Amino acid sequence: MTKYILNRLFHSALVMLTISFIVFFIMFKAGDPVELMLPPDATQQDVVDMRAALGLDKSFIVQYQKFLVNVSQGNLGNSFIYGQPALDIVFERMPATMELAVIAMILSILIGIPLGIISSIKPNSITSRIIMFFSLAGISVPVFWTGMILVLIFSVILGVLPSSGRGEVYLFTSAFTWDGIRHLIMPVVTLAVFQLALILRLTRTGMMEVLMQDYIKLAAAKGVPRKVIVYYHALKNTLIPLITIIGIQFGQLVAFTIVTETIFAWPGTGKLIIDSIQNLDRPIVVAYLLVISFIFVAINFMVDVLYTFVDPRVRV
C-alpha cells in the first residue's frame, strides 16, 4: 500500500514538474515583459538594464532553474497590476472560487445520483424519459448560457436575485448568511446544471449495465428484496467507478468557474485570470496556472488512493 502511494506521489510530482516546464516554456515564448513594466519614455538602455536585472538575458535553462528555485520558495513575482505578490493574490481569491465549486459539486451529486438511479430502473417509463430529456438539455447548454438565462429571468425580469457579486461572508463562506445565499444561488446553479446532468447520465448508464449482470440475478434468486438489490447490490458497483470520474469532474468544475465568475462578477480566481490575461499581467497568470495545476494533480492523486480503499478488487 505504501508502495502504491509513493508511486502515485512520484507520478504526481513528475506531472507537476512537466506542467511547470510547459507553463514556463509558454511564458518564455510569449515574449518580453520588460516593455510592459517600464514607463513609455524609457530609453533603450533602460530596457537592456532591466532585462539584465531580471535575469532575462540568460539562457533558457538558467532562467528555468531560477524559476524552479523561486517557485519552491513561493516566490512567483509581483503582479504587474496590483504590485503585490502574485501568489498571495491568487490565494486570496481562491476561497470564493472553491465555495462555488464545492457547493455546485455537492448539489450535482445529491440530485444527480438519485435521479440517475430512478431513470435506470424502468428506463422506458414516462418519468425516466422526462428525466433523460432534461439531462440531455443539461449537457447541451453551455455554462454561460445557463447563467445568462438565469440572470435574465431572476434579475432583469423578476428582480429577485442579485446578478453580481458575492454576499456576506461568515466563517469563510457566504453560505451561512441569507445575503450570501441570495448571491450564491444563481452562480451555483449555473455551475451545477452541466455537472448534474453528466452525473445523472453516468449513474444511469452504470446502473443499467450493472443491473444486467449475473450476480444481480443471483441476488434476486436468493430472495433479496428488489429495493435492496437496486440500492445496495447494484448501486455499490455503480458508484465505485463513478468516484474517479467525479474527482476528475471537480477539476472541470473549477475550470468552469472562470466562465461563471465572469458572468456574475464573482470575486474569485476565475475572474482574476480572465482580467489578468487581458491585462497581460503575467505573474498572476503563471501563479494561477501553477496553483490550479497543483489542485488538479492533488485531486487526481487523492482519487487514485481513495479508489484502492473503495474497490475491493484493487486493494493492495
Place this chain on the structure above:
Amino acid sequence: MALLEVNNLNTHFFTRGGVVKAVDGISFSIEEGEILGIVGESGAGKSITGFSMLGLIDKPGEIVSGEIIFNGEDLVKKSEEELEKIRGNEIAMIFQDPQTSLNPVINIGDQLMEAVLYHNKKASKKDAYNVSVDILNLVGLPAAEKRMKSYPHQLSGGMKQRVVIAMALLNNPRLLIADEPTTALDVTIQAQILYLMKKLSSDFGSSLILITHDIAVVSQLCDKIAVMYAGRIVEYGKKEDIIFDPKHPYTKGLIACLPKLDDDKERLYQIPGIMPSLLSLPEGCYFKDRCEFADAECDVYPQLQEIDGRRIFCHKVK
C-alpha cells in the same frame, strides 16, 4: 403428491424480431428427493425453464400460461413479494458461471449471511455467521472462517462455485435448481462439484433439477430425464429407460455422440445440422431436418405418446 408439478408451461419473449417461444408448452414433475435432469443443446430453453420456476423472467419475456404447482400452490399466480419469500428459501438456484454470479464488491460472508437474514427474521447476525461458516465447511471450502471476509476475486473458479452452492443450501431448500453448474469449471473440478451436489441434496433431502447439455452427467446423477429441443420436451422418462433404450431420434443422437472406450470408431458421431433458430421454426416436428428417420408424416407436429411411463413426441416410435 409431487413436490413440483409443471403443466404446459409457456414462457415467451416478445422481441423486435418476433415472438420467441423459449419454453413452449412443457410439462414435468418431481417427487421429493428426486433428481431430474433437463438435457439439451444451447438455446433449447433449459435455462429459461429453470428461471421460470422462480419467476425470474425479465422483459421482454413473460410466463404466458401454464402452471407451476409447488407444494400444492401455483407459483405463476403468486405476487413478487410472495415469490421473494420462496426464492433462496424453499427453492434455490445455482448459476452457471461462478466468475460472474458473485457480487464483486461485497465479501463472501455478507453475501451468505444476507441469504440467511432475509428468510429468518428472528435470526441474529451471529446466528447467520455461524450457519454460513458451517455451510462453507460442508461444501468443502478450505479455511472457511477466513474466507468469510474474502472477496470473490480472491477465490478460484471451483471455490467460487462451492460458495454459490453453499448459498443455495443455506436455508435448506426443498428444491434446488442447478443451471449448468459445472460447465464453466475445469474438468477435474467438475466431477468433485457434481458429486458434492448429489451428496448434499441427498443429505438435505432436497430435490434437484440439473440443467445441462452434457448427457453423460445426467446419466450418472439423475433419476429422471427430460430431453428438450427448441423449447419443447421431446422425450421424458426414467434415466435407465432413456439412457439404455433411447427412443426419440434426437436422444439417440445425443447418446451416440458420447465417446466410448470400447468403440472402434475413428470419428466421433455428430448429429448433422444445427438446432433451428426459435424465430424460424420448421412446420411440423422441429427435429425433422436433422433426423434420419423423417418423412412426410413429420410435417405435422407429433402427438404425445406414453409408452411404459415414458413420454415421447415422435411419429416414428410406436
Place this chain on the structure above:
Amino acid sequence: MKFKNELLTEYFEDKLAVVGLVVFTILAIFAIAPALFSYQNPYDLTQLYLENSFQAPNANYWLGTDEQGRDIFSAIMYGLRVSLYVGFASTILSVIIGFTLGLISGYYGGWVDTIIMRIADIQLSFPAILIALIIMALWGAGIGKIIIAITIVNWVYYARTARGVVLSEKEKDYAQSAKALGMSNFSIIFKEIMPNTTAPIIVIATVRIAVAIILEATLSFLGLGVPITEPSLGSLIANGYQVLFSGYWWTSVFPGIILMVLIISINLIGDRSRDIMNPRLKR
C-alpha cells in the same frame, strides 16, 4: 456487427431522435448557405443603417436588431456557419490526429506508446477549457487558431479509443495470420484493424462534436475565441449580454436558443447512435 440497413431502421424508431436529425439538417442547411436564407449579410457594413439599431422583433427584422442595426436573424445564420465550421473542422482534425497516434501507439507499443500515453494522461488531468484558454490567450484570436486549440484538447479521446481497439484486436487471429502471411505492419493496421475501430470512434465523436461546439462558444463568449469580424453564436451572445440589462434581450437570447437547439439536436443524434451501436445494452 449489425448491418447498415438494420441500424438505420432502428435509428428511426425513436421519434425524438428523428426530430433531432431533422432539426440538425435544417440548421446545417442554414449554415452552409446563409446568404440564401438571410435578409442581409450582417458583416457587410454597407448594408447596415444605424437608425435601425436596437429594434425589437418586428415584421422587417424578425428577431430584432443589435446596436449597429444588424439583423439578428441574419447574424444567427452566419454565426451558425462559424460555429459548425469550427466544431466540425476541429473534430475532423482531432479524429485524424488522435486516431493515427492511437493506432501507432497501440500497435507498436514500447516507448512510443509510453510517451504518447503520458502526454495524453497529463493533458487529461487538465480541464479542456483551461488548455484552450491558455492557447488562445497566448497565440491570439483567429478561427484557425481556435480550431487548432480545440483539436489539441480533443485528440486524446480518439487516441485512447483507437489504441484500446488496436490492443485488443492485434492479438486476435485474423491480425496474427495477416502478419504470418507477410503483410506489412502498415497494411495490417489500415486494412485489417482499422475497420474495427470505426464504430467506437463514431460513438466518441458524437459526444465530442457537441463538446467542441460548446467549447468554441464559451471561448468566444469570453472574448478569446473567433474574431469580431466573423462572430460565432458565442460571440453574438456575449455581445448581447452587455446590453441585457438595458432590456434588449433579443440580441443574446435568440442566438442562445439556436445554439442550444443545435447542441440538443447533435446530442439526440449522438445518444440514439450510441444506443443502437452498443451491444452491451442488448439482451
